[in-house]
Amino acid sequence: xxxxxKAPVQDFATDFDHTDPSWVKDPYPIWDDLRQRCPIAxxxxxxxxxxxxxxxxxxxxxxxxxxxxxxxxxxGNGRPGEDALPPPIGVAPPITSDPPFHAMARRLLQPVxxxxxxxxxxxxxxxxxxxLLDPFVGGSAIDASxxxxxxxxxxxxxxxxxxxxxxxxxxxxxxxxxxxxVDKEPEERIEDFQPVIDYFTARIxxxxxxxxDDLTTFLLEAKLGDMELAPxxxxxxxxxxxxxxxxxxxxxxxxxxxxxxxxxEEVARLKSEPGLLDTAIEEFLRxxxxxxxxxxxxxxxxxxxxxxxxxxxxxLSFPAANRDPxxxxxxxxxxxxxxxxxxxxxxxxxxxxxxxNLARMEMRVALEEFLARFDSFSLADPDAVTWSQGQVRGPRxxxxxxxxx
Amino acid sequence: xxxxxxxxxxxGHGRCFSLAPALFDSDDLGQGVVIGDGDVSPDQEENAxxxxxxxxxxxxxxxxx
Numbered sequence: 001x002x003x004x005x006k007a008p009v010q011d012f013a014t015d016f017d018h019t020d021p022s023w024v025k026d027p028y029p030i031w032d033d034l035r036q037r038c039p040i041a042x043x044x045x046x047x048x049x050x051x052x053x054x055x056x057x058x059x060x061x062x063x064x065x066x067x068x069x070x071x072x073x074x075x076g077n078g079r080p081g082e083d084a085l086p087p088p089i090g091v092a093p094p095i096t097s098d099p100p101f102h103a104m105a106r107r108l109l110q111p112v113x114x115x116x117x118x119x120x121x122x123x124x125x126x127x128x129x130x131x132l133l134d135p136f137v138g139g140s141a142i143d144a145s146x147x148x149x150x151x152x153x154x155x156x157x158x159x160x161x162x163x164x165x166x167x168x169x170x171x172x173x174x175x176x177x178x179x180x181x182v183d184k185e186p187e188e189r190i191e192d193f194q195p196v197i198d199y200f201t202a203r204i205x206x207x208x209x210x211x212x213d214d215l216t217t218f219l220l221e222a223k224l225g226d227m228e229l230a231p232x233x234x235x236x237x238x239x240x241x242x243x244x245x246x247x248x249x250x251x252x253x254x255x256x257x258x259x260x261x262x263x264x265e266e267v268a269r270l271k272s273e274p275g276l277l278d279t280a281i282e283e284f285l286r287x288x289x290x291x292x293x294x295x296x297x298x299x300x301x302x303x304x305x306x307x308x309x310x311x312x313x314x315x316l317s318f319p320a321a322n323r324d325p326x327x328x329x330x331x332x333x334x335x336x337x338x339x340x341x342x343x344x345x346x347x348x349x350x351x352x353x354x355x356x357n358l359a360r361m362e363m364r365v366a367l368e369e370f371l372a373r374f375d376s377f378s379l380a381d382p383d384a385v386t387w388s389q390g391q392v393r394g395p396r397x398x399x400x401x402x403x404x405x
Numbered sequence: 406x407x408x409x410x411x412x413x414x415x416x417g418h419g420r421c422f423s424l425a426p427a428l429f430d431s432d433d434l435g436q437g438v439v440i441g442d443g444d445v446s447p448d449q450e451e452n453a454x455x456x457x458x459x460x461x462x463x464x465x466x467x468x469x470x
Contacts, residue, residue: 107434114435115419278423282459340458348461352416357435360419 006045006183016043016051018075018292018315019183024389028332031320040306046075049313050297050306051320055344057304058321061295061314062348067303068295068314069098070351074179074391075294075313078186085232092240093233095351102350104224109237109354112160112215118357121156125362128155129369136402137373141380144261144370145398149253152366156358157245161238162214163203170199175247178239180390200235215241241355249359251290251394253366258395259284259334260367261379266336271371280336281363286343287334289319292391293347318344319393377402406445407468408453410437414464421465425452437464 009020012030017023023030034041034053041051052058061068071087072080073095080091090096094105111117132151136142154168163171177192184192203216211217219234229237260267270277295314302308322343323331346353353359379385380399388396408428410421417436421429427449432438445453445467457465 110417110434114433115422115431339455342459342461342463344461346418346461349416352418356417357419 013038013041014043015045016041016049016315017045018391019389024387027319027393028323031317031323032332035320035324040304042306046077046313047079047311048309049075049315050308051315051317052304053317053320053324055321055324055327058316058318058344059348060304061316062293062344062351065099065102065350067298067301069298070096070102070293071098071296072096073294074182075315076182076186076189077184078189079296079311085236089233090236091232092236092243094237094354095240095244096236099350105233105237106350106354108222108224112218113354113357115357118361121159121358122361122365124159125152125156125365126369128152129366133369133373140402141399142377142402143397143399144257144377145250145254145395148370149257149366149394149398150250152253152362153246153249156249156362157241160215160245161203161241162207162212162216167199171242171246174199175243178243179247179392180388182390196239197235200238204231204234204238244353245355245358247388247392247394248290248353249355249362251388251392252285252288252359252363254395254398255288255290255393256281256284256363256367257370257377257400258379258385258398259288261377261398261400263334264376264378267371267376269336270367274368276337277364277367279338279341281360281367282341282343283334283336283338284363285345286322286328286338286341287332288393289322289343289345290392290394291345291347291353292317292319292393293351294391315391318347374402406450406453406470407443408439408445408456409443409466409468410439411464411466412436414462416462416464418461420459420461421456424459425449425456428453429456 009015009017012034031053039054043049052061069087071090085091088098088101094102097105132148154171158165174196207216207220219237222229293316295316297308297310297312299310325331346356377400380401384399385395386397388394415437421437422431428440429437430440453467457467
């Protein structure tokens with residue numbers, strides 16, 4: 001939640017704020033309105049930022065690495081300081097990297113996240129989902145976010161990096177520090193970040209002394225050309241996996257269950273037509289895309305009629321692009337058998353989510369295991385559902401009533 | 406019918422090999438690749454179109470014979 005007292009937004013076209021309570025509660029009408037009358041909104045908040053809302057503009061900016069840098073991808077009050085790793089590397093390669101370095105840093109990690117490698121984790125995820133859900137079978141209530149969705153990606157990422165499973169609570173705190181507390185002052189954010197550095201440093205040291213068959217050791221032994229990765233690169237890539245791999249998938253699973261809890265007819269259909277689940281998942285990804293990215297403008301320029309200044313943020317809303325009626329028929333309707341669905345939930349261009357195969361597998365297994373155990377479920381109280389603040393959107397509390405009705 | 410992937414545009418979203426596994430596969434990096442020479446049998450034509458229509462990067466090309 002917001003830690004500073006900020007003026008409420010009067011007009012999202014000229015003063016938008018993605019941490020405003022009305023945006024956190026329901027951003028879709030805001031984007032629909034902007035898409036019709038802007039379509040690229042501006043704000044002086046965060047030192048200046050722009051918000052494209054049409055698919056066409058979001059796609060163009062995502063593909064345009066000449067005019068926009070990924071140096072930092074989380075909008076906040078500050079900009080990277082002098083001691084930050086400069087472009088084209090950035091603090092968390094490859095997500096914060098630009099060409100030409102980006103391709104090298106990405107290529108290094110791509111084999112780890114290729115579909116055939118990800119398949120190896122499916123049985124682990126299925127077992128984890130079962131362990132989380134079995135205590136609730138026969139019961140009458142579950143918080144599908146706090147008791148279930150949250151724990152799945154935490155377990156997977158801990159396993160991949162070779163970190164103790166019981167450290168899940170610690171990771172979740174880190175992710176909050178980085179993704180949600182974006183409206184704190186820069187000095188305060190740097191202070192909050194120290195425990196993250198200490199934790200990773202300790203895990204890196206353990207792995208140096210005692211190499212394991214995991215991603216941490218993989219990064220420590222990896223080479224770009226014949227050079228080992230810089231310590232900042234290893235740290236940054238580990239940080240990326242924690243930040244990009246946890247809240248995102250947690251949100252995607254949570255939003256899917258939130259939707260299904262309000263549509264028993266779709267639950268029944270998915271139970272009788274399990275082959276439809278993959279198509280339904282793509283539709284949940286489109287309609288409730290969890291991830292918004294950011295770019296910084298490289299140099300002063302006019303872009304699509306907007307006078308952009310160097311270091312202005314672009315809040316790159318893939319979720320808004322995915323609700324654009326020019327791109328999708330009936331974009332605000334969730335159609336679980338939508339056949340043509342060219343959604344951009346995992347981004348577009350060279351930064352396509354590296355973990356998209358993992359995220360899809362986690363979503364599929366999480367929903368399969370949930371549907372297999374509960375015949376019917378509904379929102380215990382629609383007003384009790386809370387949503388995350390910042391660039392990753394999903395339910396953070398999702399109390400459900402379980403039962404046969 | 407023949408399918409092709411424009412490898413300049415492909416970013417490894419993986420829609421093609423999920424929707425039309427008889428026509429597309431993934432390589433070691435997770436990028437989409439065409440199986441064989443890209444010839445599409447009549448019973449796979451619908452899947453080829455489905456893959457094309459779901460590629461977020463517009464990377465799939467279909468050549469109708």
